[in-house]
Amino acid sequence: MGEFLANIGNFWEFLRHPLGGLACLAGGFLCIVSAIGVLRFPDFYTRLHAASVTDTSGAALLLIGMALMAPNWLVLVKLLCIFIFLFLTSPTASHALVNAAHVAGLQPRIGPVGAANPEDEA
Amino acid sequence: MTAAALIAILIGMVLLLVRALMGPTLYDRILAVNAFGTKTVLVIGLLGYVMGRPDFLDIAMIYTLINFVTTIAILKFFRYRSFQVPLARRVDPAKGGE
Secondary structure, X not given: OHHHHHHXXXXXXXXXXXXXXXXXXXXXXXXXXXXXHHHHOOOHHHHHHHHXXXXXXXXXXXXXXXXXXXOOHHHHHHHHHHXXXXXXXXXXXXXXXXXXXXXXXXXXXXXXXXXXXXXXXX | OHHHHXXXXXXXXXXXXXXXXXXXXXXXXXXXXXXXXXXXXXXXXXXXXXXXXXXXXXHHHHHXXXXXXXXXXXXXXXXXXXXXXXXXXXXXXOOOOO
């Protein structure tokens, strides 16, 4: 039984670095996707949707990938702290941002798809 | 693979900087800067892994909190044009509340 557990432990030691690398790669891909969305979406509220992809999936995947590759427990605890901080603060910041924009009277762009963008003419 | 992820995030940061510079409204710029800060946290953490020094995570931890405080402070400043206004509405006792 002990030998079996040791085998599983060795296998996990062998497997966790590629798994962590893959998770980091997926997180980086999501970061690029969300940045392209922020750059190309037509108005503020849709850009916010694109930016929240980084705040949730991108950050979570990258932190999970880093946690899988963690050399010791202290690094794991630090990553957990970053995870908790990030997932407490980024929804709050997004909410404050949208609330400020809404109170200031920023209207979402509505109309048929492909209509001329008033920002382009300005 | 961490290096590839690092480069991917850096490309994303450049695209966000473009949006922050040409954003038509103030809120687009704040949104871009906020997302830029989140990506900075991830870059600092990944940089520690790439350079073999995961102690960088301490800096990333602090940067998370500073980023949040910065966003709220900028929003408050552009709402009230001052840092000294309280966020909660003060109740006037002479008028008996709101």
